[in-house]
Amino acid sequence: MRTPDISIEECTYSHVLEIVSNKWTALVIYSLENGTVRYGEMMGRIKGISQKMLTQTLRQLERDGLVGRKVTPVVPPIVEYTLTPLGETLIPCMRMLNVWATDHFPHVKKAREEYDIGETSGTIA
Amino acid sequence: MRTPDISIEECTYSHVLEIVSNKWTALVIYSLENGTVRYGEMMGRIKGISQKMLTQTLRQLERDGLVGRKVTPVVPPIVEYTLTPLGETLIPCMRMLNVWATDHFPHVKKAREEYDIGETSGTIA
DNA sequence: CGGGATCCTGCATGATACTG
DNA sequence: CAGTATCATGCAGGATCCCG
Numbered sequence: 001m002r003t004p005d006i007s008i009e010e011c012t013y014s015h016v017l018e019i020v021s022n023k024w025t026a027l028v029i030y031s032l033e034n035g036t037v038r039y040g041e042m043m044g045r046i047k048g049i050s051q052k053m054l055t056q057t058l059r060q061l062e063r064d065g066l067v068g069r070k071v072t073p074v075v076p077p078i079v080e081y082t083l084t085p086l087g088e089t090l091i092p093c094m095r096m097l098n099v100w101a102t103d104h105f106p107h108v109k110k111a112r113e114e115y116d117i118g119e120t121s122g123t124i125a
Numbered sequence: 126m127r128t129p130d131i132s133i134e135e136c137t138y139s140h141v142l143e144i145v146s147n148k149w150t151a152l153v154i155y156s157l158e159n160g161t162v163r164y165g166e167m168m169g170r171i172k173g174i175s176q177k178m179l180t181q182t183l184r185q186l187e188r189d190g191l192v193g194r195k196v197t198p199v200v201p202p203i204v205e206y207t208l209t210p211l212g213e214t215l216i217p218c219m220r221m222l223n224v225w226a227t228d229h230f231p232h233v234k235k236a237r238e239e240y241d242i243g244e245t246s247g248t249i250a
Numbered sequence: 251c252g253g254g255a256t257c258c259t260g261c262a263t264g265a266t267a268c269t270g
Numbered sequence: 271c272a273g274t275a276t277c278a279t280g281c282a283g284g285a286t287c288c289c290g
Contacts, residue, residue, distance in 0.1 A: 004172035006152050012226040013151040013219055019233065021146030023283070026138035027131050039252055047129035050284055055253060065236025076251040077290085086232055093225050094138055100218050101137040107211055108144065111190025148263070164272055175264060180273060201271040202270085254289075261282085269274075 016093070019064055024049055024057045026094070029083070032067065033091060036082045066090065141218070144189055149174055149182045151219070154208070157192065158216060161207045191215065 008014045020026055027046050031037055037045075043054055058081060061067035066087035072078040083091075133139045145151055152171050156162055162170075168179055183206060186192035191212035197203040208216075 004170055006156055006170050007172035011152055012223045015226040015230045016222040017151055026142055027136055031131055045129055045131050047132035063237055063240040064233045089229055093221055096218055096221050097141040098137045101140040104214055105140045108189045112188055115188040
């Protein structure tokens with residue numbers, strides 16, 4: 001028996017996914033691609049996100065150094081979020097995922113449907 | 126108020142992540158990069174994965190048309206998994222994530238540590 | 251306006267035992 | 271060997287209320 005040579009802690013794939021693979025992270029980054037956005041505006045633009053999740057996602061991205069947070073202490077407060085230079089390095093990756101999805105996701109969807117049909121017809125009883 | 130223009134169902138980022146963002150999927154794909162692997166061998170190579178999770182992950186990938194499954198009905202059975210042509214189109218994407226992680230993940234880790242230090246020193250009481 | 255704090259719920263993950 | 275079935279659980283995600 002050989003020792004395990006693949007582990008989550010070491011696999012570099014997992015590192016990026018650890019950052020991006022929450023439910024909302026990708027959408028938040030997407031909303032920041034074109035520049036600074038205010039908190040409230042993001043709430044309005046990202047369909048279905050709750051305050052808690054938006055805040056939590058932004059905090060994580062801030063912690064990871066991918067998103068900058070700028071507070072203007074007026075009343076009512078203005079809080080703006082922007083991709084940091086580090087965060088912007090993610091954009092090409094995201095775009096590549098984007099291209100892959102555009103090119104191949106229809107194929108995946110078709111594969112799923114066929115697979116599901118096969119499953120259903122086999123499980124009659 | 127403008128209508129939300131970003132949604133999970135439409136954002137192409139989310140489509141790929143929907144496929145890859147389970148705990149084990151990336152590692153399973155990684156283990157298949159160099160060709161066909163048997164079930165038991167994957168169990169041994171991927172550190173910490175359980176039978177249930179390996180099977181479940183493989184089934185999902187099979188359903189998505191990314192992984193092929195070949196059964197040789199002998200006793201004891203031989204089951205081999207391979208990336209399909211569609212699955213192989215994912216490899217360049219994964220490699221790009223890999224490169225990003227190698228280049229920038231240390232930076233992220235540093236950002237986290239600094240962020241955490243700032244948090245801790247502020248929360249004395 | 252932009253959150254923080256709290257409570258609740260479901261699903262992803264995991265441990266264990268059994269089978270063709 | 272390569273699974274399926276069952277049971278347990280922890281945490282991501284969501285709803286709600288409150289605050290500077």
